[in-house]
Amino acid sequence: MHTTDRTIPLNHPDCFYIDGKWTPASSTETFEVLDCSTERVAARVARADAATATRAVDAARRAFDHGPWPRMTPGERAVYLEKIAQRVESANDEFARGWSIESGILQRIAKPRIGQFLGAAFRQYAGMAATYPFVESHRSVTGHQAYSVKEPVGVVLAIVPWNGPAALLAYKVAPALLAGCTVVVKPSPEAPTSAYLFAQICDEVGLPPGVVNVVTADRDVSEMLVRNPNVDKITFTGSTAAGRSISAAAAGRIARVTLELGGKSAALVLDDYDIGAAAQTLGSSYFSYLTGQVCHSLTRIIVPRAKHNAMVEALSEAARKMVLGDPFDDDTTVGPLATARQRDTVEQYVAKGIAEGATLAAGGARPLHLSRGFYFEPTVFGNVDNRSTIAQEEIFGPVLSVIAADSEAHAIELANDSIFGLNAVVFTPDTQRALNVARQLRTGSVGHNASRTDFSIGFGGFKQSGMGREGGVEGLNAFVESKTIVLDQPLA
Structure with a gap:
């Protein structure tokens, strides 16, 4: 209503x-x-x-x-x-x-x-x-x-x-x-x-x-x-x-x-997990919940190199289907950012991502049909270098970066290559494999097949998180x- x-x-x-x-x-x-x-x-x-x-x-x-x-x-x-x-x-x-x-x-x-x-x-x-x-x-x-x-x-x-x-x-x-x-x-x-x-x-x-x-x-x-x-x-x-x-x-x-x-949390999609299912979990829920203004958001999507393009397209499709609008409207799936300053910050990071060579696959601008409110389109970048600005700094907005990994060990290395260590997710149907990877991640929380932070148990971060x-x-x-x-x- x-x-x-x-x-x-x-x-x-x-x-x-x-x-x-x-x-x-x-x-x-x-x-x-x-x-x-x-x-x-x-x-x-x-x-x-x-x-x-x-x-x-x-x-x-x-x-x-x-x-x-x-x-x-x-x-x-x-x-x-x-x-x-x-x-x-x-x-x-x-x-x-x-x-x-x-x-x-x-x-x-x-x-x-x-x-x-x-x-x-x-x-x-x-x-x-x-x-x-x-x-x-x-x-x-x-x-x-x-x-x-x-x-x-x-x-x-x-x-x-x-x-x-x-x-x-x-x-x-x-x-x-x-x-x-x-x-x-x-x-x-x-x-x-x-x-x-x-x-x-x-x-x-x-x-x-x-x-x-x-x-x-x-x-x-x-x-x-x-x-x-x-x-x-x-x-x-x-x-x-x-x-x-x-x-x-x-x-x-x-x-x-x-x-x-802060955080710059990684989602590791392993080679045995369905890209479409992972994208559905990562895309819509991320954009919908506080428009990405969450410290433990999974903003670095690390996938096998062979599945990079498929993940970019799947996330982009999810982004394009999102409906921006009034947070009190039941048809809305993405609300505004909290402040004009935060929207400006997101715009600056998007520009920097493009300048540093990442591929803007979806979004990246203010929606033309909303003249009032601090709205910004759900945004997806592909071909992101893990050492680039948008992969290393917290954006606090609706921006996802897809990063290619050459192996499971490389994916773990990329995930840990950050000053932050707040949250992570491991996507795999193999529970034992998920646990083995989770123990190698330098983060305060790790979820299996979804973000599963739990304040009733305890929440916080490693490193500068x-x-x-x-x-x-x-x-x-x-x-x-x-x-x-x-x-x-x-x-x-």
């Missing part, structure tokens, strides 16, 4: 959520949130200055040092996580609607994905209150009673990107809260509405003051937050370039970091410090 109401209603867009209260902005400066399919303003939210952001950190610091939250039992904190899960599930359509307007994801994809990730994350971590080893008893080497305990890392700065704001917020905030941390959420100015909706829910469920704080700010204030000595841990999802800067700033004061960064993991038990480990306590005498 097509929707004509393209505004994003927020209860307190001119405020920040700090210390358990909606705090009016100290200036009239705002961020305009654009509907990426129409280029019209869908919302305006307050822009935090340095002083406001510092107040948010100070509130989180007080809540951690003096408030009840870190002193509750994990089970007591889990009760709040369950309440949050219930509320976010009831607000599923509001989160999904904002996601489509801000980032361009198809509404029919957004609705189930919000439920799959947002509420599920809080429920999963609530359940871990009873299973995670917060306290383990040991006998020390000297024979004394000892304990290994997990304690919260402290004040967490959660920097959330624009492409999947609700889900990525959840997998940062839910484990941090269960661990006993307090949090400052810094959403992207391009997509702040999920954070505002989440703050409303935190207010409704009665989280103690200062446990969750939300401020939307630009890069200069974000950099100040990263350097704030009252921030103990930074969890960031975004570009590798920004991750390098955050890592360098955090290293100066030994702040803890989790970085989920990041540090640490989000989701699962490892995602909780990221928000605790381990302490060893050895008693002189047993407890009575």
Whole structure:
């Protein structure tokens, strides 16, 4: 169904959520949130200055040092996580609607994905209150009673990107809260509405003051937050370039970091797999899901040299069949990119691909029939050199590169020849062969015959795709410090 109401209603867009209260902005400066399919303003939210952001950190610091939250039992904190899960599930359509307007994801994809990730994350971590080893008893080497305990890392700065704001917020905030941390959420100015909706829910469920704080700010204030000595841990999802800067700033004061960064993920189609079936899996799903604006997208398609042309044609056919349009329209199969800046970036990469000798087989331009919105045609390149710019740098848009390999070993070598190592897929009907190849790939996730990333187990990358993991038990480990306590005498 097509929707004509393209505004994003927020209860307190001119405020920040700090210390358990909606705090009016100290200036009239705002961020305009654009509907990426129409280029019209869908919302305006307050822009935090340095002083406001510092107040948010100070509130989180007080809540951690003096408030009840870190002193509750994990089970007591889990009760709040369950309440949050219930509320976010009831607000599923509001989160999904904002996601489509801000980032361009198809509404029919957004609705189930919000439920799959947002509420599920809080429920999963609530359940871990009873299973995670917060306290383990040991006998020390000297024979004394000892304990290994997990304690919260402290004040967490959660920097959330624009492409999947609700889900990525959840997998940062839910484990941090269960661990006993307090949090400052810094959403992207391009997509702040999920954070505002989440703050409303935190207010409704009665989280103690200062446990969750939300401020939307630009890069200069974000950099100040990263350097704030009252921030103990930074969890960031975004570009590798920004991750390098955050890592360098955090290293100066030994702040803890989790970085989920860029990718240039490879799909290895082995010689025993049907090209048409692989192309169907890789083409339509890639172009449809967030128009390729996904860090773990499979953008390098590595195929046997003899099947290169067939793969290029099959992917090009899939690209030409895609229907660009309004993400709320059921007939649409590809939505817009999130911003004009992102569309410009994709255009520049396409031009560079052509200049460096790759063959443009499909797409490569703005669609002529859509005069408004940040649209770009699904694009396929053939004859791509694995060392070329479009094969080595993250484009973050609807662009696929087909690369020819001379053997299975060569395909693995090509896949690993990247500064990134986030995701991969191995296409083969032979399960044992898939497992053997997967173990040779330097990536944080590997799927068999489809992309199968799983935040419930753990997600993250090798090399410059990041540090640490989000989701699962490892995602909780990221928000605790381990302490060893050895008693002189047993407890009575």
